[in-house]
Amino acid sequence: MAKTALIVDDSTTMRQMVAFTLREAGYQVIEAEHGQDALDKICAQPVNVVITDLNMPVMDGFTFIKNVRAMPNHKFLPILMLTTESQLSKKEQGKAAGATGWIVKPFDPEKLLQVVAKVLP
Amino acid sequence: MDHQVKVDPTSDGELKAQIAVALPILGVMGMQLKETASQIESAVVEVCAKFQSMADRSRAGVSGAAELLSGGNDSQSTNSVEALIAEASRTIETLLRHTQDSAAVSNSAIERIKRVQEATDHISKSLTQLDDITIGNRLLAVNARIQAVYAGDKAAGFGGVANEIGVQAKRSAEIVEMIRSVSGELRYIANSALTDLQSMVVEDQKAYVRSKVEVDRVLADFRFMNNSTREFICKMQSESESVAKEISGAVRSLQFQDRISQRIGHVIAELDRIKTDLGAHCKDMDFDDRPILRQLSESYTMQEERNVLGGDSQETSAGDVELF
Numbered sequence: 505m506a507k508t509a510l511i512v513d514d515s516t517t518m519r520q521m522v523a524f525t526l527r528e529a530g531y532q533v534i535e536a537e538h539g540q541d542a543l544d545k546i547c548a549q550p551v552n553v554v555i556t557d558l559n560m561p562v563m564d565g566f567t568f569i570k571n572v573r574a575m576p577n578h579k580f581l582p583i584l585m586l587t588t589e590s591q592l593s594k595k596e597q598g599k600a601a602g603a604t605g606w607i608v609k610p611f612d613p614e615k616l617l618q619v620v621a622k623v624l625p
Numbered sequence: 626m627d628h629q630v631k632v633d634p635t636s637d638g639e640l641k642a643q644i645a646v647a648l649p650i651l652g653v654m655g656m657q658l659k660e661t662a663s664q665i666e667s668a669v670v671e672v673c674a675k676f677q678s679m680a681d682r683s684r685a686g687v688s689g690a691a692e693l694l695s696g697g698n699d700s701q702s703t704n705s706v707e708a709l710i711a712e713a714s715r716t717i718e719t720l721l722r723h724t725q726d727s728a729a730v731s732n733s734a735i736e737r738i739k740r741v742q743e744a745t746d747h748i749s750k751s752l753t754q755l756d757d758i759t760i761g762n763r764l765l766a767v768n769a770r771i772q773a774v775y776a777g778d779k780a781a782g783f784g785g786v787a788n789e790i791g792v793q794a795k796r797s798a799e800i801v802e803m804i805r806s807v808s809g810e811l812r813y814i815a816n817s818a819l820t821d822l823q824s825m826v827v828e829d830q831k832a833y834v835r836s837k838v839e840v841d842r843v844l845a846d847f848r849f850m851n852n853s854t855r856e857f858i859c860k861m862q863s864e865s866e867s868v869a870k871e872i873s874g875a876v877r878s879l880q881f882q883d884r885i886s887q888r889i890g891h892v893i894a895e896l897d898r899i900k901t902d903l904g905a906h907c908k909d910m911d912f913d914d915r916p917i918l919r920q921l922s923e924s925y926t927m928q929e930e931r932n933v934l935g936g937d938s939q940e941t942s943a944g945d946v947e948l949f
Binding site for chain 2: 528
């Protein structure tokens with residue numbers, strides 16, 4: 505059965521591109537426009553991996569990750585940050601929030617797939 | 626443009642006046658940037674959707690062709706082209722084997738007819754011997770009658786026996802003749818059947834060889850075509866993979882939009898902040914910005930740009946193409 509990935513990004517184009525890359529590799533994809541939207545969707549259906557942007561309206565990536573980690577059944581859910589931010593301090597914040605990995609935009613589709621495959625249980 | 630700052634401000638009032646002139650332009654710049662970012666995003670979304678569609682169709686095409694070749698989703702399917710060729714080959718081999726079996730049966734019939742011929746030859750030889758016996762009996766009857774005549778009345782009975790032997794010899798000759806006639810007819814029929822069967826066997830053998838050559842050629846052509854199609858589909862699959870990689874590369878390139886969008890967003894935020902800060906210094910100024918906005922509108926070349934200024938839109942042509 506195909507694994508399901510949740511893509512969280514306020515940019516339609518970024519969501520489309522990540523979705524395109526994952527679908528081509530056989531994943532099922534769910535999209536969310538911001539952290540709160542993603543929280544709603546993660547509660548509504550099972551997800552195997554999350555790829556989230558950092559800077560988003562309504563709820564940013566860090567807050568979203570902290571909320572997910574607060575859920576008992578999602579403590580070990582792989583969450584990758586996909587953002588233009590590459591500062592060390594931001595990465596530290598992401599790690600502290602509970603992110604599994606950090607990918608800097610623009611992403612290389614093949615590398616993205618490798619990383620996703622690696623973090624999947 | 627006329628509304629740009631040209632001279633060093635000599636007083637606080639002049640500086641405020643210059644700022645007041647610049648403020649509406651800052652607002653318009655921000656809106657233009659937002660509009661531009663939005664247009665880029667729409668274009669990239671469209672391009673991305675087209676890439677997705679291209680990839681989907683390419684994959685569907687290759688998958689459909691491969692399925693057609695394999696005869697269904699199951700690789701062991703009996704409907705695959707290879708399976709059909711094998712089945713056709715087996716059917717034709719069976720037909721050819723039946724032809725050979727028929728030839729064997731014909732050869733067996735030929736052998737039996739030959740034995741019939743040998744039997745009729747034997748009958749002929751026996752009939753010749755019977756002829757000799759009949760002739761001997763006739764001579765015996767004639768001699769007996771002569772001796773009976775010499776012997777006179779005392780041998781009258783002997784003469785009767787001699788006559789009877791002559792009659793029997795004559796009847797034997799008639800029967801031998803009849804058997805010879807039947808035997809001749811039998812030989813003729815056997816010979817005809819033999820000739821027909823032999824010629825049929827020869828023709829069948831030739832037809833068998835011709836059919837086998839033709840069938841082998843057709844099957845070879847069929848296999849060649851199938852292999853060519855398979856090679857072509859493999860090539861298409863490989864091409865499709867290349868296309869997928871190229872699309873992947875293009876997707877990576879398209880991410881420029883996200884970076885541009887973010888940078889434009891930052892510039893817009895700064896413009897807004899500058900506008901707010903500067904506006905705070907010119908709160909008390911009563912400045913008519915309509916001439917500046919009109920001037921801006923006139924400098925723009927696209928209706929979309931003028932739309933950003935709002936309200937003051939000019940009349941536009943009905944379509945992209947207009948003949949005068």
